[in-house]
Amino acid sequence: MKKRCFRIGAIAVAAGVLLGGCQAGDESGQAGDESGPMGVPIRFTEEAAERGIADVGLDGAGVAFNDYDGDGDPDIYITNNDSGTLGHEFRNRLWENDGNGYFTDVAEARGATNEGGLGRGITFGDYDLDGDDDMIVANMQSGARGGYDPPVTLYRNRLAETGVPDFEDVTADSWLIREGVYEDESNGGITATSGGVGFGDYDGDGWLDIVWRAADYEVDHALFRNDGAGEFEDTTESAGVLLLKSLKEANSQGSPGWFDFDYDGDLDLLAPNEGGPNTLFMNEGNGEFTDITRSRQPPSGWAFLNPGNANGVCLGDVDNDGDIDAYLPNADQANRLIRNDYAETGQAGFTDITFASGSGDEGGARGCTMGDYDNDGWLDIYVSNGGPSNVLINDIVVDMPSFVQFYIAFKPANNALLRNNGDGTFTDVTAGSGAEGYSIGAGVASGDVNGDGFTDIVGTARTFYNRGEMLSEPQRNFLWLNQGNDNHWIKVRLEGQRLNARIRVVSGDLVQWREIFSSTGYNSVDDPAPVFGLGSRDGVDRVDVCWADGRSQTVLDPPLDQELLVSAAALEPPGASSQTSDAQTSSTACAPAMSRNGAQGVDALNSAPPTPAARMIPTEPNTLSKPITAPRSRGGAS
Numbered sequence: 001m002k003k004r005c006f007r008i009g010a011i012a013v014a015a016g017v018l019l020g021g022c023q024a025g026d027e028s029g030q031a032g033d034e035s036g037p038m039g040v041p042i043r044f045t046e047e048a049a050e051r052g053i054a055d056v057g058l059d060g061a062g063v064a065f066n067d068y069d070g071d072g073d074p075d076i077y078i079t080n081n082d083s084g085t086l087g088h089e090f091r092n093r094l095w096e097n098d099g100n101g102y103f104t105d106v107a108e109a110r111g112a113t114n115e116g117g118l119g120r121g122i123t124f125g126d127y128d129l130d131g132d133d134d135m136i137v138a139n140m141q142s143g144a145r146g147g148y149d150p151p152v153t154l155y156r157n158r159l160a161e162t163g164v165p166d167f168e169d170v171t172a173d174s175w176l177i178r179e180g181v182y183e184d185e186s187n188g189g190i191t192a193t194s195g196g197v198g199f200g201d202y203d204g205d206g207w208l209d210i211v212w213r214a215a216d217y218e219v220d221h222a223l224f225r226n227d228g229a230g231e232f233e234d235t236t237e238s239a240g241v242l243l244l245k246s247l248k249e250a251n252s253q254g255s256p257g258w259f260d261f262d263y264d265g266d267l268d269l270l271a272p273n274e275g276g277p278n279t280l281f282m283n284e285g286n287g288e289f290t291d292i293t294r295s296r297q298p299p300s301g302w303a304f305l306n307p308g309n310a311n312g313v314c315l316g317d318v319d320n321d322g323d324i325d326a327y328l329p330n331a332d333q334a335n336r337l338i339r340n341d342y343a344e345t346g347q348a349g350f351t352d353i354t355f356a357s358g359s360g361d362e363g364g365a366r367g368c369t370m371g372d373y374d375n376d377g378w379l380d381i382y383v384s385n386g387g388p389s390n391v392l393i394n395d396i397v398v399d400m401p402s403f404v405q406f407y408i409a410f411k412p413a414n415n416a417l418l419r420n421n422g423d424g425t426f427t428d429v430t431a432g433s434g435a436e437g438y439s440i441g442a443g444v445a446s447g448d449v450n451g452d453g454f455t456d457i458v459g460t461a462r463t464f465y466n467r468g469e470m471l472s473e474p475q476r477n478f479l480w481l482n483q484g485n486d487n488h489w490i491k492v493r494l495e496g497q498r499l500n501a502r503i504r505v506v507s508g509d510l511v512q513w514r515e516i517f518s519s520t521g522y523n524s525v526d527d528p529a530p531v532f533g534l535g536s537r538d539g540v541d542r543v544d545v546c547w548a549d550g551r552s553q554t555v556l557d558p559p560l561d562q563e564l565l566v567s568a569a570a571l572e573p574p575g576a577s578s579q580t581s582d583a584q585t586s587s588t589a590c591a592p593a594m595s596r597n598g599a600q601g602v603d604a605l606n607s608a609p610p611t612p613a614a615r616m617i618p619t620e621p622n623t624l625s626k627p628i629t630a631p632r633s634r635g636g637a638s
Helices: 010-014 390-396 402-409
Strands: 005-008 044-046 060-066 075-080 093-097 103-105 119-125 134-139 152-157 167-169 194-200 209-214 222-226 232-234 257-259 268-271 279-283 289-291 314-316 325-328 336-340 350-352 365-371 380-385 416-420 426-428 441-447 456-461 478-482 488-495 502-507 510-515 531-535 542-546 552-556 562-567
Touching (some): 060 456, 075 134, 134 209, 365 456, 488 502, 488 542, 502 531, 552 562
Parallel strands (some): 005 562, 060 441, 488 562
Antiparallel strands (some): 075 093, 119 134, 134 152, 134 194, 152 167, 209 222, 222 232, 279 289, 314 325, 325 336, 336 350, 380 416, 416 426, 456 478, 488 531, 502 510, 502 542, 542 552
16 A cells, blocks of 8 residues: 655645644543444564565564654664674664565665674664764674674764765764773673663753663663763763662663653653662753652552563553553563553552553563554554563572573563553453464564554564574564554654654544654664554544644644654744744643643643644655754854
């Protein structure tokens, strides 16, 4: 099915796109699709080999969707745990999409193999604000490059500069180095390793900062602030996000969670940990964080912060109430689904609804991802399983060689597909779905690979080696292609600094919120162009885009079953004077509004003054432009 794309830009704004008005109402308890929660089955076919990404024998870790070449379709980057002993064919992969969901590995041609890096996590984001997405790859350390291996590799995308989407390693020039760590004798002389990694503008200056999770018990995770001139400063200690002072065995190979859980306008940080309880750092708004994990009642802290051994976090609004909930994949106990209570109470807080919701899969999770796989308007959950955690077994069998521990710890298992029933509960519909994925699972991510408006899933799996000898059955990558149904949809693609932007789609009684996150689950990244399912509803009333810098846009009456492209270039830069005053909104204007606390409900919000339908401009994928307005001057830097 040929993708149809419509662009919202400066011309569209003049023709009827509203600027501002991006506040959610009391959306809890809204009805699900009238066809019923089990009315349409979810069906996938596994097509990794047919579409070119199977890679039998790969020791895979993370998987990330990103349109790095700007042609309008999602490409895929996959990290590999090889340290250089398995041959060049097992380096990291950059799978370029041909526009129809078939892929070619261009990692070497694009300078993105990350050879010898023993790759784990991935994140994409425009750290230099030149209009294209750059990439960070987290490294577990192998020593294969000789000398000092950085815990992360920063690749600058040169598409905006040269017109060619290739990558340049700028790690050294950007000062992403923790002074003295790689010489730490307590760490055996090996530099800090990293697992999960994520971009997030924690100080609100418009420039993406970086956090990476340490996969080593001797070295803390790291927070680096972007100075806006191409360099980064280590602010881990000054910002107050050190972990090892209080959690001696905390580490994480999974993704961090950047999100504004209390809706005060700045990004907070959820640090999921193996070997200890998870940690929530609240942003104070002054460049500093406070660990509030144990500051709440009951004494054990908030519900989702208690279980340890989480392999990352998946964030999303599973109950369509406008705030972000959290799903934590746990390797040696039931996964946790934690509901954000902000929409219900107007105050920051969480409730563990794992067992009440039926979402506590116990398959030995590594990764997770969220997507509306049946297009009924409710986020479903997919879990990548791979047997019990190595942390638990290492604690018991301390005298066994590390490769034996890993081999015992991970065994093939079926994955889990949890369907959202729209009433606060989930149903396991894995059997017969075509996405059982029996494997030693690792990273998994969601995205529409072939542009048909139905969300597909890509996953990696672990093949364990010791000095080149295969210890487990050969695993491979998976691509579960969604077979679709008759439900309607709209896909929203944002052009600009999209990370942590929030998108609201209103279709009659159905109100959905999505946020663009820099990472998900186990070292992975979902497609930043989410598909919103609409069920059998025959129209979309409005699409609101709430950019992370506080500006907002509204598109009225966009067509069904289309991709909608919304560009931030249509807006004045933050803080600039504008003839359209509504274009300048605060970030809290996009927070969920509580009718119980006297705020406007959804009916009042949707009674905005009538305006003409937005003018949509048909755009071919290869003509997409990327104009960006920087939030502030770079002091003359080009």
